[in-house]
Amino acid sequence: MKFALTNQHHYTFHQNQYIEFEQLLDEKQLAELTTAIDNTLQLRLQGQNQSSATLFLAGRDLWKSNTTIKKYSCYMRFAAIAAELTNVKPLRIAYDQLLSSPPHLSHDGTFPWNFIDKPTSLQQWTSIQNIVGALILCLIPSEQQQTPLPSKPGNGIYLMPKLPLDLSFLKTSHNSSYLLIAYTEPKAVYYHRDNDPFSYIFKNNGYSTGDLLSTTTHPVIFH
Numbered sequence: 001m002k003f004a005l006t007n008q009h010h011y012t013f014h015q016n017q018y019i020e021f022e023q024l025l026d027e028k029q030l031a032e033l034t035t036a037i038d039n040t041l042q043l044r045l046q047g048q049n050q051s052s053a054t055l056f057l058a059g060r061d062l063w064k065s066n067t068t069i070k071k072y073s074c075y076m077r078f079a080a081i082a083a084e085l086t087n088v089k090p091l092r093i094a095y096d097q098l099l100s101s102p103p104h105l106s107h108d109g110t111f112p113w114n115f116i117d118k119p120t121s122l123q124q125w126t127s128i129q130n131i132v133g134a135l136i137l138c139l140i141p142s143e144q145q146q147t148p149l150p151s152k153p154g155n156g157i158y159l160m161p162k163l164p165l166d167l168s169f170l171k172t173s174h175n176s177s178y179l180l181i182a183y184t185e186p187k188a189v190y191y192h193r194d195n196d197p198f199s200y201i202f203k204n205n206g207y208s209t210g211d212l213l214s215t216t217t218h219p220v221i222f223h
Contacts, residue, residue, distance in 0.1 A: 005084045013085045018148040018159040024078070025137060025154040034139050036068035037098060037179070050102040052170040059098025060198050062179075069096070073181050078135055078156075079222035082183050085158055086132045091222045092213060094128050094182035095198075099136070101173045115195060116171060119164030122182060127196040128213065130185040131161045142169045142176035149178065186220060188213045 013019040025033065037059075041050075044058040044065070063073035072078070073096040083089040115125040122131055136157045138150035146166050150157045159165070169176060190207040192199050205217050 005081070010085065013158065013160075016148075017163040018157050019085070020148075020150055020155055020157045021081070022152070023154050024156040025072075027154070029072070030139065030154050032068060033072050033137075033179070034177070036066050037062060037139070037177075040066045040069065041098075052101045055098060055100045055102065056170065057197065059100060060201070061095050062098060063093070063096050072137075073179070074219070074221045076222055078181065079183060082133050082135060082158060083222050086160075086183075088132045088185055089222060090186045090220045091132070091183045092186060092188060092218045093221050094126070094131055094184045094188065094213075094218060097180040097182070098177070099167065099170060099180055100139075100177040101142075101170055101175065116167050118168075119166045121162050121164050122159075123161040125193060125195050126182065127191055127193045127199045127202060128182075128184055129189040129191045130187065132183055132185055133161055134159055134180055134182040137179045137181070139177040139179060140175060142173045144169050144173050184213065184218065188218065 009019060040062050041055065041058055045054060048054050048058075063070040074093055079091050079093075083091050122134055136148075136150060136159065138153050138155050141152060142149060146169055148157050148159055148163065148165070149169075190202045190209060190211050190213060192202075192209045207213075
């Protein structure tokens with residue numbers, strides 16, 4: 001599905017390195033996606049303490065565990081907007097990532113990653129080269145209203161891979177939730193980064209540094 005972007009959309013995106021769109025999800029879709037994420041986390045965590053750190057580690061590639069989440073993370077309409085803004089297609093899904101803090105904030109000291117403590121771009125901590133951008137969907141907004149984060153439930157922000165992203169709210173906020181969906185060029189490459197806590201996923205799937213991402217693990221979602 002082609003999304004009708006204006007020249008102003010393009011200008012804002014390239015000038016600021018991000019742009020917010022309102023109501024990418026309506027109330028029914030928002031409830032459906034949130035419920036699917038909650039159910040998937042329950043299965044993955046198996047009674048573990050729900051700190052921001054455990055939610056972060058359990059929140060990678062949710063689309064691979066739940067067909068409802070897959071419907072949204074691989075949604076062609078969302079990918080079409082990313083393709084229009086970045087002028088890149090086809091697009092693969094790189095990953096989805098839950099960015100969430102629990103209702104009752106738990107400081108368990110298990111955030112050993114420096115990209116949580118200071119603004120860091122996706123390009124700097126992701127073990128995938130050729131990421132072209134990402135979409136962050138707001139499920140429950142943070143009371144801290146950091147930029148760039150979407151401001152209302154159902155809104156979404158498209159961002160460039162070099163834009164510094166402030167994730168410190170994961171350690172200081174409570175009861176906030178966003179879903180990040182990252183997109184790559186068709187010829188994306190795995191490149192190990194020591195500060196990426198999910199590098200093991202690529203190793204478990206048989207990847208070595210320099211390997212192209214396969215359609216099996218990272219399908220093309222927009223042509």
